[in-house]
Amino acid sequence: MAKWVYTFGGGLAEGGIALKERLGSKGAGLAEMSALGLPVPPGFTLSTAIGQQYLANGSHFPPELAAEVDAALAGIGAIAGRHFGDSEDPLLVSVRSGAAVSMPGMMDTVLNLGLNDQTVEGLARVSGDRRFAFDSYRRFIQMYGDVVLGLDLTLFEERLEDYKLSLGLMLDEELAAENWQVVCDIYKGLVLEELDKAFPQSPSEQLWGAIRAVIASWNNPRAAVYRRINSIPPSGGTAVTVQAMVFGNLGATSATGVAFTRHPSTGEKVLWGEFLPNAQGEDVVAGTRTPQDLTERARQETGSDLPSLETMMPETFAEFRHVCEALERHNRDVLDLEFTIERGRLWMLQARPAKRTAHAALKTAVDMVHEGLITKAEAISRIEPRSLDQLLHPTIDPEAGGDIFARGLPASPGAASGAVVFTSEEAELARAQGRKVILVRVETSPEDVHGMHAARGILTTRGGMTSHAAVVARGMGKPCVSGAGTVRVDFLAGTMTAGGRTVRRGDMITLDGGTGQVLIGAVPLREPELSRDFAELMSWADEIRRLKIRTNVDTPADARAARNFGAEGIGLCRTEHMFFDVRRIQVVREMILAETPAERADALARLLPMQKTDFASLFEIMSGLPVTIRLLDPPLHEFLPRGDAEIEELATIMKISPARIRARTQTLAEANPMLGHRGVRLAISFPEIVEMQVRAILEAALEVGDQAGTPVELEIMVPLVATKAELDLIYARIHDSEAQVKKLHGRAPPFKLGTMIELPRAALAAGQLALSATFFSFGTNDLTQTTFGISRDDAATFLNTYLSMGLLPHDPFASLDREGVGELIRIACERGRATRPELQIGVCGEHGGDPASIHFFAETGFDYVSCSPFRVPIARLAAAQAEIEARQKDDIDG
Ligand code: PEP
Ligand code: MG
Numbered sequence: 001m002a003k004w005v006y007t008f009g010g011g012l013a014e015g016g017i018a019l020k021e022r023l024g025s026k027g028a029g030l031a032e033m034s035a036l037g038l039p040v041p042p043g044f045t046l047s048t049a050i051g052q053q054y055l056a057n058g059s060h061f062p063p064e065l066a067a068e069v070d071a072a073l074a075g076i077g078a079i080a081g082r083h084f085g086d087s088e089d090p091l092l093v094s095v096r097s098g099a100a101v102s103m104p105g106m107m108d109t110v111l112n113l114g115l116n117d118q119t120v121e122g123l124a125r126v127s128g129d130r131r132f133a134f135d136s137y138r139r140f141i142q143m144y145g146d147v148v149l150g151l152d153l154t155l156f157e158e159r160l161e162d163y164k165l166s167l168g169l170m171l172d173e174e175l176a177a178e179n180w181q182v183v184c185d186i187y188k189g190l191v192l193e194e195l196d197k198a199f200p201q202s203p204s205e206q207l208w209g210a211i212r213a214v215i216a217s218w219n220n221p222r223a224a225v226y227r228r229i230n231s232i233p234p235s236g237g238t239a240v241t242v243q244a245m246v247f248g249n250l251g252a253t254s255a256t257g258v259a260f261t262r263h264p265s266t267g268e269k270v271l272w273g274e275f276l277p278n279a280q281g282e283d284v285v286a287g288t289r290t291p292q293d294l295t296e297r298a299r300q301e302t303g304s305d306l307p308s309l310e311t312m313m314p315e316t317f318a319e320f321r322h323v324c325e326a327l328e329r330h331n332r333d334v335l336d337l338e339f340t341i342e343r344g345r346l347w348m349l350q351a352r353p354a355k356r357t358a359h360a361a362l363k364t365a366v367d368m369v370h371e372g373l374i375t376k377a378e379a380i381s382r383i384e385p386r387s388l389d390q391l392l393h394p395t396i397d398p399e400a401g402g403d404i405f406a407r408g409l410p411a412s413p414g415a416a417s418g419a420v421v422f423t424s425e426e427a428e429l430a431r432a433q434g435r436k437v438i439l440v441r442v443e444t445s446p447e448d449v450h451g452m453h454a455a456r457g458i459l460t461t462r463g464g465m466t467s468h469a470a471v472v473a474r475g476m477g478k479p480c481v482s483g484a485g486t487v488r489v490d491f492l493a494g495t496m497t498a499g500g501r502t503v504r505r506g507d508m509i510t511l512d513g514g515t516g517q518v519l520i521g522a523v524p525l526r527e528p529e530l531s532r533d534f535a536e537l538m539s540w541a542d543e544i545r546r547l548k549i550r551t552n553v554d555t556p557a558d559a560r561a562a563r564n565f566g567a568e569g570i571g572l573c574r575t576e577h578m579f580f581d582v583r584r585i586q587v588v589r590e591m592i593l594a595e596t597p598a599e600r601a602d603a604l605a606r607l608l609p610m611q612k613t614d615f616a617s618l619f620e621i622m623s624g625l626p627v628t629i630r631l632l633d634p635p636l637h638e639f640l641p642r643g644d645a646e647i648e649e650l651a652t653i654m655k656i657s658p659a660r661i662r663a664r665t666q667t668l669a670e671a672n673p674m675l676g677h678r679g680v681r682l683a684i685s686f687p688e689i690v691e692m693q694v695r696a697i698l699e700a701a702l703e704v705g706d707q708a709g710t711p712v713e714l715e716i717m718v719p720l721v722a723t724k725a726e727l728d729l730i731y732a733r734i735h736d737s738e739a740q741v742k743k744l745h746g747r748a749p750p751f752k753l754g755t756m757i758e759l760p761r762a763a764l765a766a767g768q769l770a771l772s773a774t775f776f777s778f779g780t781n782d783l784t785q786t787t788f789g790i791s792r793d794d795a796a797t798f799l800n801t802y803l804s805m806g807l808l809p810h811d812p813f814a815s816l817d818r819e820g821v822g823e824l825i826r827i828a829c830e831r832g833r834a835t836r837p838e839l840q841i842g843v844c845g846e847h848g849g850d851p852a853s854i855h856f857f858a859e860t861g862f863d864y865v866s867c868s869p870f871r872v873p874i875a876r877l878a879a880a881q882a883e884i885e886a887r888q889k890d891d892i893d894g
Contacts, residue, residue, distance in 0.1 A: 002049065005045070006027065006047065007043075007072050008035070008040065008045070009034055009043060010034075010042055011034065011035070011037045013034040014031065016028060016035055017331070019031070021048065022047045023045045023047060023098070023239050024045065024048055024100055024239030024241070025100060025352045026098030027045030029350060029351040030043065030351075032330075032351070038348050039345070040347065040348050041080070041243050041245070043241055044075070045239050045240065046065075046240040048236060048239045050065065050240070051215045051238045054215050055216070069242075072242075073207075076091065076093070076242075076243075076244050079244075084203055085203040085204070086122065088125075089122055089126050091114060092123070092245040093114055093243060094109065094110065094111045094112075095109070095113055095207065095210035095242050096109045096110075097215075097238040097241075099236055099237070099238045100236055101236070102352050102355075103226050108220075109214070110210040110214070111143060112137070112139055112245060113203070113207060113245075116202075116203065117201060120137045121133075123136065123137075124177075130177035132247070132251075134181045134183070134184055136280075137180070138183045141156075141188060142156045142187060145199075147217070149195060151195070156187060159183075159190055160183060160186075163182065163186060214238065214240045215237070215238060215240060218238045243349075247280070248340040248342065249280045250343050252277060252278060253313070253341070254277070254278055255275050255278065255309065255312075255340070255341045256275060256338075256340045260273055260335070261324050261325075261327065264356045265356070265359070266359065266360055266363070267334075267356065267357075267363030267367070270295070270297065272295070273294040275292055277292070292307065293306075294309045294317070295310050331351070333353050333354075333368075333374075334356060335351050335353065336350070336354035336355065337351050357390065358384075358388060361384070362383060365382045365537065366533040367533075376543075379540065380541050380544065380880050381881055385878040388877065389413035389874070390514075391528055391531075392530075393477070393513075394416065395415050395514065396415045396519075396523055396526070399524075400524045401523075402519040402521075403521065404520075405498055406486050406518045407481075407517055408487075409470070410512075410513055410515055411465055411473060411482035412458075412470060412474040412480035412513045413479065414478065414513050414514065415457075415510060416525070418438040418457065418508065418522075419436065419438070420440055420504070420506065420507050420509055421437045421438070422505060426451075427454040427455045430454065431454035437455050438458070438511060439451050439459070440460075440487075441458070441459075442461050442489055443468065443469060444458065444467075446468070449577075449581075450581070452476065453476065455478070457478055458482075459481050461488070461489060462482075462483060464482065464483055464794075464811070465811055465813040465846065466781040466813045466846050467482050467483070467793055468638070472577075473513070475552065477870040480511070481511050481513055481516050483795075483797075483800075484516075484518060485796060486499065501520075503520065507520075508520075508521050508522045510523040510525075538566060540880070541877050541880035542876060542880070545876065545880040545882070546858070547854070547857065547858050547862060547883070548569070548863060548865075549867070549879060550567055550569040550842065550864050550867075551866055552571060553869060554575070556621060560621055562868075562872055563622065566876055568626075569628075569713070570625075570626070571628050573615075574633065575630060575631065575693060576638075587610075588603075588607070589650055590602075590650075590654055593661060600688055608692050608695065608696050611692070612696040612700045615700035616703060619700060619714075620704055620708075625713065626713040627712065628715040628777060628866075629716050630719055630756065631719065632693060635677075636676070636678065638673075640668065640669075641661065647662060675786075679719040683718065683733070684729060690734065691737050691740075698737065698738060698741045698749055699745070701714050712749060714749060714750070715753075716734060716751055716752070716754070717775070718756065719758065722759050722762055724771065724772055727755055728772055753773060753774060755772075755776060757769075757777070757825075758778075758782035763824040763827055764824070766828035767834055768835075773839075775840035776828065776839060776840070777866070780825075780845025780848075781813065781846055785813075787817075788817075788820070795813060799813075818856055833861075841863055842862060843866065846868075848866045849871030849875055851875075851878035851881070855885070858886065
């Protein structure tokens, strides 16, 4: 028969931390502490399996559960020496939620359960404190009314306020026992009035009501949102812990508080926390009274004139400190503890791994390795790779708060404040004048790159996680919020509006690219600092991981940054990005708009030296490391002039009529440019582009190789290939250019030829492609776009609906869709390696920097992932974690 109920208390426990999935982190922590012989009030936990079953089975419990609960309640009674429902000396319990992954404050709790009109009198007698008894009763009615009966808390608060007013009193402290007794009657009257049903007097009915409500709170909107943000699966359900109450509100020798075994913000090895004398748990959270420091040291630091626990109750504090040390040593992690002191006696109510800042997580993990508490692998596994963003970019000061104007996608992490501008020209001008600006666009195009460079951050109202703005901003390491669909931009008026509010050109806003928030005003930021701990942890990750980490860069500055972050080569150089510069873009436009091969050759001749210098500097910076260059792949529309002014300007430069440019632009206009004349198709139509690019690449490699005395590790790849015939044609052209270089220079540098896999057909025909290609680089941005048939650039308008309705578990452009796109990748790897066992396999889509996707690539046998420079450390850590997990799995599988 299944076991539903797990008891703890009196120095014993069924289960412990190892059963966290079943007991929830709270239940498991209590069991673990109890088994260690620490002072824990006795209790029992209903497993998460009960929670799941109840929610799935139309709110029914298995029939045998009632008897198990009764037996467990009797067990608590035996340890506590008082019994549930006994009117002379009643046992009161708390009923609390606790999922396997802790979700602080998201689900419900009921305290003081078991009080009714009789037991409250018993409690008053036994405690010798009538005021305390009736205060506890009214707290219970209020909490139960809210959590179980679904009444609005403010109804209770209003009645209490009215009553105090009628007495001419302001503070709860001023109410006497008789007053609280009246409040209890008022509250019961309120319940009857609102629900037409009396407040339940039967302790057993109260208990089952609370258990049902706590289980159901798993599905409350607050918890659902928290799970979505933190990628916690919706299936887990919550356990329910029922535990004997202890009271921190029994006078001056009682107290309740929270503590962290190390500082949760700085990671410093000091006990840190807060408490309130003569209070119950919710008072600490409610913020109505000022909590006091636990230690003298903290009190001195905060300059508080309220005494610390250390001085108020030195003996109990010493015991508490001892318990904290023992628990940290036992759990080998920083813990978040809740405790209550009842008339001088310490009780532990919770121990769970502490939530901490990225900075604290890093410091405590590295410190604990040095203290011999954990292994390097454990330290690595404890750091959430994405949290490194907090260490690499400025972030919003957590104390700062902020007024949210709108939300979009968290497209590129970091935070920035600046005055709003609506064009790239304004952004550049502002930078020249030394002003900080945020560039706001509907979406960006290559022409905005100079404006993006000049701006502190970028906000777009359209476009997804792989839109132009997102990809380019990530490359630059600049904050970007994309696809903020509720924002309407009026360029003419120089305003943007959202939710009925208007922000004007020049107004300050702050972007948080890590959360997707757009805030009004300049919110204080925290600058990143890279500590020695960071370097040390990274070096441990490098020792462990097998996956290589390359970077996607197209400029020397980004390449240098990436190398500093530990990149082991370039996995993608998007050559079209090299043309973003305002002067070059005109030449590119000339090349694209050329009507004859001669015109095109002229533009290309001017591009050749520019490309050559670009490549040469990348080769120099990456000396000794592989560099993969991709042949030109612009969806042409990105480069075409827009609007009359641009057309006129280009016409003057090209010395042709604007009308001719307009006509040519119209000929080139495509209904669906993302699926149009781009990638290999461009190389097929315009052989001279391939010829120029390959010459520039090979000549630059020759020069740099000669200077360095070792050849450049050069790889050339072709984008958007679907068939072997396409690939063979382009390879033949590349070899023609190689022959030309040989003729000119007497030799050509060695290089590898590969292909991108960006189309389902390419993935399926991978066996064929590998006959010609020696490496595959998965372009998962396009592969996701083409597999789902969802436009990368337009996804933001409807993808959010999909996500909020749960139609997709996550944005497939941000984190790889294993089921569909992943399956194509697996097929391609298998077929490719069947043809060519030594085939090198990498990924250069945005997923190359996403930790969950990196696990997939590691499992699938990739050689490397390539990502934007600022994500290189994240990828290094995620790759090490993937390796650690794989080893653990091997150990388990034997
Ligand atoms: C891709 O499609 O994943 C890729 C890397 O190419 P781009 O983003 O330039 O289309
Ligand atoms: Mg692509």
